Amino acid sequence: MANLNTRSVSQRSFDAIVVGSGISGGWAAKELTEKGLNTLMLERGRDVRHLVDYPTTNKYPWEFEHRGQVPYDVQQANPVVSRCYAFREDAMHFFVKDQEHPYIQEKPFDWIRGYQVGGKSLLWARQTQRWSDFDFEGPARDGFSVDWPIRYKDLAPWYSYVEKFAGISGNRDGLVNLPDGDFLPGFPLNDVESYFSKFVNKKYPGRNVISARCAHLSEPKDIHLQQGRAQCQQRVLCQRGCPFGGYFSSNASTIPWALKTGKLTLRPHSVVQEIIYDDKQNKATGVRIVDTETKEVIEYYAKIIFVNAAAINSNLILLNSKSARFPNGLGNDSGVLGKYVAFHNYRARISAEYDGFMDWTTDGRNPAGGGYIPRFRNLYKQETDFLRGYAAGFSAHRASEVDYKGVGESLKNNLANRKIGNWRVGSHMMGETIPKETNNVSLDAGKKDAWGVPLLKINIGYDENDEKMVKDYIEQMTDMFTSAGFKNIQANDSKQSPGLDIHEMGGARMGNDPKTSILNKWNQVHECKNVFVTDGACMTSTSTQNPSLTYMALTARAVNYAVEEMKKLNS
Numbered sequence: 001m002a003n004l005n006t007r008s009v010s011q012r013s014f015d016a017i018v019v020g021s022g023i024s025g026g027w028a029a030k031e032l033t034e035k036g037l038n039t040l041m042l043e044r045g046r047d048v049r050h051l052v053d054y055p056t057t058n059k060y061p062w063e064f065e066h067r068g069q070v071p072y073d074v075q076q077a078n079p080v081v082s083r084c085y086a087f088r089e090d091a092m093h094f095f096v097k098d099q100e101h102p103y104i105q106e107k108p109f110d111w112i113r114g115y116q117v118g119g120k121s122l123l124w125a126r127q128t129q130r131w132s133d134f135d136f137e138g139p140a141r142d143g144f145s146v147d148w149p150i151r152y153k154d155l156a157p158w159y160s161y162v163e164k165f166a167g168i169s170g171n172r173d174g175l176v177n178l179p180d181g182d183f184l185p186g187f188p189l190n191d192v193e194s195y196f197s198k199f200v201n202k203k204y205p206g207r208n209v210i211s212a213r214c215a216h217l218s219e220p221k222d223i224h225l226q227q228g229r230a231q232c233q234q235r236v237l238c239q240r241g242c243p244f245g246g247y248f249s250s251n252a253s254t255i256p257w258a259l260k261t262g263k264l265t266l267r268p269h270s271v272v273q274e275i276i277y278d279d280k281q282n283k284a285t286g287v288r289i290v291d292t293e294t295k296e297v298i299e300y301y302a303k304i305i306f307v308n309a310a311a312i313n314s315n316l317i318l319l320n321s322k323s324a325r326f327p328n329g330l331g332n333d334s335g336v337l338g339k340y341v342a343f344h345n346y347r348a349r350i351s352a353e354y355d356g357f358m359d360w361t362t363d364g365r366n367p368a369g370g371g372y373i374p375r376f377r378n379l380y381k382q383e384t385d386f387l388r389g390y391a392a393g394f395s396a397h398r399a400s401e402v403d404y405k406g407v408g409e410s411l412k413n414n415l416a417n418r419k420i421g422n423w424r425v426g427s428h429m430m431g432e433t434i435p436k437e438t439n440n441v442s443l444d445a446g447k448k449d450a451w452g453v454p455l456l457k458i459n460i461g462y463d464e465n466d467e468k469m470v471k472d473y474i475e476q477m478t479d480m481f482t483s484a485g486f487k488n489i490q491a492n493d494s495k496q497s498p499g500l501d502i503h504e505m506g507g508a509r510m511g512n513d514p515k516t517s518i519l520n521k522w523n524q525v526h527e528c529k530n531v532f533v534t535d536g537a538c539m540t541s542t543s544t545q546n547p548s549l550t551y552m553a554l555t556a557r558a559v560n561y562a563v564e565e566m567k568k569l570n571s
Helices: 023-034 072-077 138-142 152-166 191-203 222-226 254-260 311-320 409-416 464-483 548-567
Strands: 013-019 039-042 264-267 270-278 283-291 297-307 339-342 348-354 371-373 390-401 419-432 440-448 454-459 487-493 505-507 528-533
Touching: 013 023, 013 283, 023 039, 023 254, 023 297, 023 548, 039 254, 039 297, 152 548, 191 371, 191 390, 191 419, 191 464, 254 264, 270 297, 270 311, 283 528, 297 311, 297 548, 311 339, 311 440, 311 454, 311 505, 339 440, 348 464, 390 464, 419 464, 464 487, 528 548
Parallel strands: 013 039, 013 297, 039 264, 297 528
Antiparallel strands: 270 283, 283 297, 339 505, 348 419, 348 487, 371 390, 390 419, 440 454
């Protein structure tokens, strides 16, 4: 191959390779290096070092040229990423710019990406909930998608394992549909959130409003101090990168931990073109990358490979990894690679006002964001005209009211004397979408990016089930808000394109049958046992919970299995 690096194979050989440095990739690197494996981590973006490369983290509002707003010309040049809530002046350097990384939208899809060491772990909303058996058993119950090859009991100890290291704040709520975890103290609800929680729990049996669970150190333990992290300061400037390590990110936690072992080689600026498969050895032998700075093509070799490039990019890499054995993509004997992609439906929101508790307001910020309403639809039986269900957020705050009337001194006095207004409450839905063959990603054979990788075509959209779910969420939340005495209720369906949820999942799903899935119960490629996929691409269905905690647990579990198999000479 042209420009193929000629350094010795031994210098480019490792025990393990991890593709991607985000939440799941960081965990793969931590686990592999702790178990003694010399590991290469490949990241397509630039290096971002904890404490060093957070340029805006301690800036005051007036230090930003545009006071936090994104300039008009930047918005116009980035119509996709500028729709993301966190794409602001203080964090836009952590986002991919549209023109630099094109893709093909066969249906409207807002693909939000963060290409740097740490990936989107610097930008995530940090909400962390376990799955329950209601979630793992969902496909088997209603027949849509394939059956998960694992159940809650298989992942429960690994949830505990990653929770203790990452630091998850929450309360033990005793809910069967949202299992408790190994928590640090939860962040409290404010008075109106607490009022709504008690009201709903009493009036609506089976429905709960709990304090949201989040990856913040409310009360650090020794393991967190060993990582060099400190208590969350509740600044809620998390998208800038946290100098305290108060929330979990690969940059503050797993990657430094792996580097301390002396077993990790971190290589940024490395776009993975494909996984190399050896037809004679019947296994993958390494990966082929392009250095984004020199455009040099280099091959690296390893005994095991973990693919953690984030769901859609992991699909892209697998689809582009073609050989005589796998002409349609690595492990794609079944033909389902890139298909059955799903996401979370965030379209619906509802807001209102409340006249109660007028002698109280809030002080400080809540990094958990307030309350969380676990899924309550179709748990024990099919009770609606749509499949699965939705979770929801809930929060309350008192806004400042400013009188802009007057001129000169009178205007100045009005601006300086803000008044506290009514309580405002709000909720947003997070609906489970059903994986479908028609929701898929594929490669464009005729168009390539700057690194010689085929452009990805995304064909993902909503269906009738999603529309019915939006309607039900608005109806149920309107009823709950009305019953609770909230006023001026306003419901909204944003009709936003899929993608802004940033929870795309599937395409290389787990399953028991190699004819209908790509991965087995250990996240191994069925037909290529030394390749593992443990990011969002592996998900068989989406549930309603935020997925990152599940990625962490799946990754730790898969690494443990992979290393045990290596010891048996099975890999």
